[in-house]
Amino acid sequence: MSSQRVHASEQTAWIAAPAGVVYGLLADAVRWPLLLPTPVHVERIDFDGVRERLRLWDVAGERVRSFHVRRVLHPRSRTVEFEQEDTARPGAPTTGTWTVEAHGEAQCRVTLRQERTVEGLPAAGTARSRQEWDEEPAAQLAHLTAIAERWERLDELLLSFEDSVHVDGPAELVYDFLHRIGDWPERVPHVESASVTEDVPGVQVAAVDTCATPDGRTLSTKAVRLCFPSAARIVYKELVTPEPIAAHTGEWSLLPDGDGVRVVCAQQVVLREEAALRLPGAGAAGLVEARRYVRTWLGRASTETLRLARWRAQTTVRRLR
Structure with missing residues (x-):
């Protein structure tokens, strides 16, 4: 019953x-x-x-x-x-x-x-x-x-930053590039492989192998990506993170900017303290150097992706003219 x-x-x-x-x-x-x-x-x-x-x-x-x-x-x-x-x-x-x-x-x-x-x-x-x-x-x-x-050290462990580019092209082309993460291994050099499932429209689960760290290591991550095409936003959270990072969230957003669009990648990170202190150069400088290391590494990867999204959108527009 x-x-x-x-x-x-x-x-x-x-x-x-x-x-x-x-x-x-x-x-x-x-x-x-x-x-x-x-x-x-x-x-x-x-x-x-x-x-x-x-x-x-x-x-x-x-x-x-x-x-x-x-x-x-x-x-x-x-x-x-x-x-x-x-x-x-x-x-x-x-x-x-x-x-x-x-x-x-x-x-x-x-x-x-x-x-x-x-x-x-x-x-x-x-x-x-x-x-x-x-x-x-x-x-x-x-x-x-x-x-x-960890409240007394939380400000040191939290890291928030963003990178952006201006694109002289339609937002739809940029959004399509960012949305199709399964195609990134052929389009983005630091992405070695990507497996994507989308059982519910707009909700992607992506397992990605990347090689973007300063020492050239391959890292495996798994993320949920929530895609909002009408708002020109993709929000994500990594469920599997590399060792220096305890938590990683972010957002790709497209904003009107003159005759084109500004594409922003905003990221937030919580460092895994013990692992972060083992990063190169972090010993004496503590979390200050660890923060710089992670900011540089993640910023390099996002900036490369942003520039390639811009190149693809602007190249497509030139071909259509």
Whole structure:
């Protein structure tokens, strides 16, 4: 027999970080893709300073999910109420509350309480669903703890930068080049191989081998790419990153620029501290040299891709004239 059941869950973690720091990480959902493992991209649709509506893409196993979240932020009590509207299960939202309680100046307790209605599952299926559902918040709390407890060094570990080129040509040609990442091994010298699946239109999973590091090593990465052709944007997050990098997100965007278009590649990185300190020249200089190394390496790769996109677009326009 199928049934309708309510799953309730409460999980708690003690975090060696100030309560204000932890609440700030929870409140700033737009930065979650860089700080937490499963979110790929978060877009804020509405926000009045207290209430907000978000669209969030994340990965669950091999599947990319998309859903809307309504949240109410309470900075004084350090609580965040939420309602998650899963498009795969209409009418059965997940609701809950994050609560951050200060225990001294450098420690806090975080509690995640949530409820979800499950319809149409037999009892055995409900038990499996509950186990999987309970594992997800436990993983969220573990990753939140790991990033929050590095709060004093977080600014040194975070790296944000962008590269851009002007193109005298239509945005459609540039976007087509960036979208067709499966063709990059024949078009972009530092890309050795690329395997792309797109089970859902606009959602690409790309496994890519590149050779763009200063020492010529081949690196394997895997990324989710969300393609928005009407907005001329491609947002991505690497799920598998090379050793110096703990997390890597970015966006290709095309902006009107005079008679042409400006193509921007914006990237955000969290360094894996232990590996970053082993990079060439990083020893005495610490993370300063490691940041410079990663910025140069990733910037060289993005700049080469941008210039080739420009060349292809402008060459195509000249041929058509």
